Amino acid sequence: MTSKLKVFGTDGVRGKVGEYPMTVDFASRLAGAAASFLAPKGGKVVVGKDTRISGYMFESALEAAFVASGLDVMLLGPLPTPAIFYTIKDCNANFGIVISASHNSYEYNGIKILNNIGEKLDIRLEVDIENQLSKDPITQTADTIGRATRNPNARDRYTQFISGIFNKPNPLRNMKVVVDCSHGAAYKIAPRVLSSLGADVIPIGCSPNGYNINLNCGSNPKLRQYQTLFRHYQLILE
Known part of the structure; x- marks a missing residue:
């Protein structure tokens, strides 16, 4: 016990x-x-x-x-x-x-x-x-x-690992992906990983300043960002 x-x-x-x-x-x-x-x-x-x-x-x-x-x-x-x-x-x-x-x-x-x-x-x-x-x-x-x-x-190693999961190159080719990184930890690696998979990446929430994590983005999006996310393929990272 x-x-x-x-x-x-x-x-x-x-x-x-x-x-x-x-x-x-x-x-x-x-x-x-x-x-x-x-x-x-x-x-x-x-x-x-x-x-x-x-x-x-x-x-x-x-x-x-x-x-x-x-x-x-x-x-x-x-x-x-x-x-x-x-x-x-x-x-x-x-x-x-x-x-x-x-x-x-x-x-x-x-x-x-x-x-x-x-x-x-x-x-x-x-x-x-x-x-x-x-x-x-x-x-x-x-x-x-x-x-x-x-x-x-570390970022490059993880990017290579994710890319290696797929059994064909560029599995996201011809896909447009909006990724909201919440001004958080994924602000550099998420766009890089998605681009390596062939996606046309539209990144938002990728300008952290230490104070703006999840500010009007991520788990607390502004209306404009919310509409942008759902107009395209959605991926939100906390």
């Missing part, structure tokens, strides 16, 4: 930025706790995010805590969640992190922890991690700390 979860919800940890649990201190403690269970002997963790302004803050907090725990950190930058799932397996990481609050506005953010095959953690493991939060994290010396690097190839 497992204890009741206090900070993990149905899809990781989520809340208003600056309020518990979405604080830098909590993110650092969460990283240390996760590392102690998911990579106790060291290893690699990938960290991806969406385009919220607070994502950079949480990325930095998690990066520092993971490196201090002895893990190598691969930073992916803004990348949609399925692409992060793929990258975890593609680079043989011990686990991965998604910094995102999905359809919520920029005031919110979240941290989702995924196992080594890109799946949500078992609830029993989430309980173990929560119980570890109140304890001081295990930190390494200068000889045993990890290293953080950025992966500039």
Whole structure:
């Protein structure tokens, strides 16, 4: 029988930025706790995010805590969640992190922890991690700390993977696709993937500034955008 979860919800940890649990201190403690269970002997963790302004803050907090725990950190930058799932397996990481609050506005953010095959953690493991939060994290010396690097190839690798799913080239040839990227994580990769499949792509919601995720687009479209989407082939990405 497992204890009741206090900070993990149905899809990781989520809340208003600056309020518990979405604080830098909590993110650092969460990283240390996760590392102690998911990579106790060291290893690699990938960290991806969406385009919220607070994502950079949480990325930095998690990066520092993971490196201090002895893990190598691969930073992916803004990348949609399925692409992060793929990258975890593609680079043989011990686990991965998604910094995102999905359809919520920029005031919110979240941290989702995924196992080594890109799946949500078992609830029993989430309980173990929560119980570890109140304890001081295990930190390494200068000889045993990890290293953080950025992966500039993650988008290209995922684009190649998607293209390889189809058994014929240009399966979307002669199709016009309007894709609303919500000023979110898919703003670069979605048009690229669809174009690689042969589609005539009409991208909207592809100018993130850190504050406009889902603003009059995506899950909250303006009437004009709504009409545009349904005038053509629809694809909305949160």
